[in-house]
Amino acid sequence: MSIPKWKIKGIVDDFDECGCCGRRGLKRTVAMMPLDADGNEDGTAEDVVYYGTSCAATALSWTQSKVTQTAQAAQHEQDQADAHARRMLSIYAPVEFAPVRDMARVYCGRNQRQPDTGVKATEEVAKLLAEARATLADTTTGPARPSRIEDFRRYIVIFTSDQRILLVRRVPDDEVKREEQATAAQRRADQIRGSILVVAALDGEAARDVAYADDLTREWNTTAWQAVHA
Structure with missing residues (x-):
């Protein structure tokens, strides 16, 4: 063959x-x-x-049919890899230059089977970020995708009373629309006795990951967003 x-x-x-x-x-x-x-x-x-x-x-x-099916499957795999990369960057890029102790707490909190050491966390976070950036920089099937903290966008997340995510919406750039969204979101949260959180991420799915993360991860997420928009 x-x-x-x-x-x-x-x-x-x-x-x-x-x-x-x-x-x-x-x-x-x-x-x-x-x-x-x-x-x-x-x-x-x-x-x-x-x-x-x-x-x-x-x-x-x-056959052309086999080519089309194989191409669609390959593109789906690439799209999944891109989505994973955006999640890794949204979680770990904000702690890339954080104190080792904080980086270790963020990494080990998500990888509880890994040894709780700063050195290990530093190496693993660097590896994850490098892989994610390489994935989004690959131009084989299209232009490079956004991968910097500067490319993060804010998302408003509404939680139910039992801490499940009800919806995720991108925060508008326009101030008036932003205020209207915040008012509507608070009204909805009050109706279901839920809560609201605003996080920064590369896309909506990554925003879900950040929203479900621990307090320290979200704290560094906010700090990173504020630093690049100061």
């Missing part, structure tokens, strides 16, 4: 021209990474080609 020369990495909307036949105006193209003789990825994002599904099928000796 011959080893494929390409690996499908995902579906791309930014490239509408097939890198094989030159056809333009495509709704989407398939991102494909070249493989070496052993079937390992042989290049970086700069070496990826973008083919239409027909040309991709020919290059892989597959």
Whole structure:
């Protein structure tokens, strides 16, 4: 059985021209990474080609249906990796330069099976942040995604009386809309005897993670947001 020369990495909307036949105006193209003789990825994002599904099928000796299904699965995997990266950055980036004791408390609070040592926490947090940033910087299937604390946005979170999240909404930039949202959120929280929290994160799902975190994590989250918007 011959080893494929390409690996499908995902579906791309930014490239509408097939890198094989030159056809333009495509709704989407398939991102494909070249493989070496052993079937390992042989290049970086700069070496990826973008083919239409027909040309991709020919290059892989597959059906177009298989190409589409594989590309969708690969893109879903990338989207999941991006979501995980945003959660890691939203939790740990604010404590990147915090005192070691605080960093260790934040890390070990989320990883209770890990040894409660500052050195271990420092190494693990650095590793998690590096991996998350590399994931969001990967341009194989699109432009680099936001990954800095400066890219965090504020989210208002409403909790029920038993501390379950009812909803998460991004806080508007406009002051008037922000005040209207805060008033409506407080009214809703009062109706259900719940509570409100405002956190900063890279997206809504990451905001949920921050909202459910411990007090120290949220304290550093607030401190980091205020520092970059001082």
